[in-house]
Amino acid sequence: xxxxxxxxxxxxxxxxxxxxxxxxxxxxxxxxxxxxxxxxxxxxxxxxxxxxxxxxxxxxxxxxxxxxxxxxxxxxxxxxxxxxxxxxxxxxxxxxxxxxxxxxxxxxxxxxxxxxxxxxxxxxxxxxxxxxxxxxxxxxxxxxxxxxxxxxxxxxxxxxxxxxxxxxxxxxxxxxxxxxxxxxxxxxxxxxxxxxxxxxxxxxxxxxxxxxxxxxxxxxxxxxxxxxxxxxxxxxxxxxxxxxxxxxxxxxxxxxxxxxxxxxxxxxxxxxxxxxxxxxxxxxxxxxxxxxxxxxxxxxxxxxxxxxxxxxxxxxxxxxxxxxxxxxxxxxxxxxxxxxxxxxxxxxxxxxxxxxxxxxxxxxxxxxxxxxxxxxxxxxxxxxxxxxxxxxxxxxxxxxxxxxxxxxxxxxxxxxxxxxxxxxxxxxxxxxxxx
Amino acid sequence: xxxxxxxxxxxxxxxxxxxxxxxxxxxxxxxxxxxxxxxxxx
Numbered sequence: 085x086x087x088x089x090x091x092x093x094x095x096x097x098x099x100x101x102x103x104x105x106x107x108x109x110x111x112x113x114x115x116x117x118x119x120x121x122x123x124x125x126x127x128x129x130x131x132x133x134x135x136x137x138x139x140x141x142x143x144x145x146x147x148x149x150x151x152x153x154x155x156x157x158x159x160x161x162x163x164x165x166x167x168x169x170x171x172x173x174x175x176x177x178x179x180x181x182x183x184x185x186x187x188x189x190x191x192x193x194x195x196x197x198x199x200x201x202x203x204x205x206x207x208x209x210x211x212x213x214x215x216x217x218x219x220x221x222x223x224x225x226x227x228x229x230x231x232x233x234x235x236x237x238x239x240x241x242x243x244x245x246x247x248x249x250x251x252x253x254x255x256x257x258x259x260x261x262x263x264x265x266x267x268x269x270x271x272x273x274x275x276x277x278x279x280x281x282x283x284x285x286x287x288x289x290x291x292x293x294x295x296x297x298x299x300x301x302x303x304x305x306x307x308x309x310x311x312x313x314x315x316x317x318x319x320x321x322x323x324x325x326x327x328x329x330x331x332x333x334x335x336x337x338x339x340x341x342x343x344x345x346x347x348x349x350x351x352x353x354x355x356x357x358x359x360x361x362x363x364x365x366x367x368x369x370x371x372x373x374x375x376x377x378x379x380x381x382x383x384x385x386x387x388x389x390x391x392x393x394x395x396x397x398x399x400x401x402x403x404x405x406x407x408x409x410x411x412x413x414x415x416x417x418x419x420x421x422x423x424x425x426x427x428x429x430x431x432x433x434x435x436x437x438x439x440x441x442x443x444x445x446x447x448x449x450x451x452x453x454x455x456x457x458x459x460x461x462x463x464x465x466x467x468x469x470x471x472x473x474x475x476x477x478x479x480x481x482x483x484x485x486x487x488x489x490x491x492x493x494x495x496x497x498x499x500x501x502x503x504x505x506x507x508x509x510x511x512x513x514x515x516x517x518x519x
Numbered sequence: 520x521x522x523x524x525x526x527x528x529x530x531x532x533x534x535x536x537x538x539x540x541x542x543x544x545x546x547x548x549x550x551x552x553x554x555x556x557x558x559x560x561x
Contacts, residue, residue, distance in 0.1 A: 087560035090553055131558055139547055152549030159557040192560070410543045419545050441544065448546065464550035471544040 085113060085126065090156070093133055093465045094452025096224035096293070096348070097432030098234070100134070101485045104157075105434060105450070106234060107465075108132040111202030111221035113457040119185060121176040122204045122271045127190050130162040130200040130220045131252070132234065137450070137467060139439060147419060149441060154467060161192075161199060162236070162247055164254040168198040168218035171205030176271065188218065204240075205271040212283065213241050213265040215257040220245075223291045223307075223431070224348060228328075229299025230486045235328075237304050239289030241265070244304060244326060258302075258326050261333055261390055263310065264290075282312040290324070291431070292349040294357055297481040302326040303357060303383075305338070307345040316394035320401065321346050325383070335390040336383055339401040343375045347431040350449075353481045355384040358409055358433060358449075366428030368455065368462030373426035376412035378433070380405040380477075409477070410470060412451065427453035427463055435482060439471065446471040447480060 092109035100106055112128025134157045139150040173185035188203035198218065206219035221239040228235065228246075233255055237244050242264055246256040266283035270276045276286035284290075285308050292305030304324040313320045319340040326333050338346065343361035350358050359379045366373030382403045389397040416426050432452030438445050449470045455462035474480060 086555065088555045088558045090551075090556040093551065129558070129560065131556070133556060135551070137549070142547075148545060148547050150547035152547040154549050154551040156551060156553065156557055159559075161558060161560075415543065415545050439546070441546070446544070446546075449543070464552065466550050467548065468545070469547040471546045472542070476542055 085116070087129065088159075089113060089128075089457060091457030091459065091465070092454045093135075094429075094432040094467075095222065095454040096236075097434045097450060097452040098225045098227050099434040099436050099450070099483065100227050100231070102437065103136045103138050105135045105137050105436070106132050106225050106227060107135055107432065107452060108222045108225040108236065109457075110223055110239075110454060111204075111219075114202070115456055115458055118180045119177045120272070122171075122185065123273055125202050125204040125271075127188055128202040129190050129192065130202065130222055130236075131159050132162070132222075132225055132236070134158045134160070137436070139448075139469065150439065150469065152467060152469060154465075160247075160249070160252040162220065162222075162245075162252045162254070163197045163199045164218075165196055166198065167216070168200070169206065169208040169214070169216050170201075170218045171203060171207065171271070173205065176205060207240075207269050211262070211265040211267050212269055213243070213260060213262065215243070215259075217241075221289070223289070224293035224304075226293055226295040226302065227483075227485070228295070229484055235293060235295065235302055237290040237293040239284070239287060239291065239307070242284055242290035242304070242306070244290065244293065244302060258331055258333075260290075260304075260324060260326075261335060263312070263335075263390070264306070264322070264324070266311070277311075280311055283310060285309065285311055285314070288345060291345065291347050292360065294349040294351040295328075295483065296351045296354045297483045298354060299484065300328055301354070302328060303349055303351065305346045305349045305359065307347065313394050313397060317398035320394070320398040322389070322397075323349075323383070323402070333390075334388045336386040337389050337397050337401040338381065339398060339404065341377065341379065341404075343377065347429070348433040350433040350435060351483070352380070352477060353479045356380060356382050356479055359404075360430060360433050360451075362428075362430050364428050366426045367424060368458065369428040370461075371428075372423035373413045373416075373428065374423075376426065376430045377408035378410040378412065380409045410449070412468070415470070416468070425463070427455065427466060429454040429456065429462070435480075436469070441471055444473065446473060447477070447482075448472075 200220035288307035
């Protein structure tokens with residue numbers, strides 16, 4: 085299997101200004117059976133992609149008002165400049181060719197680049213939150229307001245890590261509350277679930293991540309109930325807010341409606357969010373799509389549940405819209421898309437730039453899917469774009485990106501300042517002369 | 520996070536009213552093709 089395989093890119097989707105988006109695949113291909121001791125995970129290097137997604141008005145007579153053209157611009161690999169812990173592969177069976185599984189360290193590592201990868205045995209002693217572990221299962225990505233770094237949430241830790249956007253170099257790992265971690269690690273999902281009673285449910289870690297428009301707060305969403313919550317509150321999903329500057333965290337509760345989990349969250353403003361709640365039905369599962377609903381929540385009056393568990397925590401669930409802001413299955417079916425062709429794993433949500441629709445300025449909501457690197461069974465890497473107005477989503481604020489000048493722009497600015505300075509000096513001289 | 524003084528119940532009712540009025544429009548769809556990314560790995 086090639087190491088540059090393109091797939092699963094809609095596990096997370098972030099807007100980056102203009103027509104640019106960032107998309108992130110999860111831990112890589114693991115649907116082809118070869119070694120059940122590591123759940124068929126491979127040393128796929130964690131990465132994000134930079135895309136342009138261009139909208140152009142459709143020709144008359146077409147169903148949808150715009151044509152969408154996605155273009156892959158670049159791929160950025162994620163690494164730590166300091167050593168990470170990788171599995172040795174000892175006692176974990178063989179590769180497809182019969183040779184020993186071997187180390188989980190990516191072969192492209194060097195003395196200053198220790199790449200994160202999807203191999204499930206890339207961990208060592210300690211709880212799952214150990215920041216030095218080399219396994220990463222990215223599920224969401226957001227861009228900092230200065231445009232220089234990206235925040236990535238994952239399922240293995242769970243972790244929220246900050247990387248340099250240009251190089252992929254690890255900048256910071258945020259320390260998340262200890263009640264999200266598990267104590268007994270395993271390369272296999274089933275073993276981790278069986279051997280732990282507290283922490284994230286394996287493979288259902290921090291699936292969603294939002295950044296508030298002011299760029300100050302990250303809002304992470306667990307996919308499903310924690311192990312300690314599930315016995316008495318199986319529909320309770322934890323929200324974790326992180327102050328980007330201080331790292332301070334809070335936990336809040338979200339109550340699932342009919343979905344089996346939450347896959348993404350995007351910020352409407354500093355206290356309201358859209359939440360992508362879904363089940364596993366649809367293209368890729370061999371069934372008709374059923375629950376792909378986007379609800380609106382409000383954390384303005386939410387109570388911290390960090391110290392609460394199960395039913396006690398569920399009583400504090402945040403305010404949530406009674407009906408979805410968007411029922412994706414209904415919307416796509418109304419546009420002629422068969423339920424069997426709607427992806428089961430709708431996992432990416434981002435607001436994009438405004439467009440004009442029939443003379444009305446319209447905000448855009450972009451939706452992406454994770455095809456698990458299986459285009460033959462789960463379809464392509466799809467994007468769906470929806471429009472809404474301020475009346476549909478009151479309080480909506482676009483993320484405020486600061487300009488990050490390119491080198492050529494800096495040169496122009498320096499020249500510009502020089503010209504302005506020269507003009508001012510001449511004007512001062514003139515003023516003196518005529519005073 | 521901004522903190523409001525409304526009760527959770529009031530906030531929930533307000534959210535329900537808001538979502539009922541939403542008229543979201545399907546604008547476009549597209550698919551990214553290709554089997555290789557731009558990582559340069561092989």
